[in-house]
Amino acid sequence: MSFLRKQESKKIAIQNYVFDEINIIKKQVFICLTGFPLPRE
Structure with a gap:
């Protein structure tokens, strides 16, 4: 069980x-392309 959880967290x-x-x-x-940094989201 813990092995599966470890695999899952590794994948994430x-x-x-x-x-x-x-x-x-x-x-x-x-x-x-533009010479400008991306505007902050």
């Missing part, structure tokens, strides 16, 4: 990491 951690990476890349691409 990876998803969060990938999501953050994608956001960083999107911001960098936006800056490259």
Whole structure:
């Protein structure tokens, strides 16, 4: 049971990491394209 929970939390951690990476890349691409940083949400 705890093994499954560990796998699940690892999956969530990876998803969060990938999501953050994608956001960083999107911001960098936006800056490259426009010369402006993304406005704060």
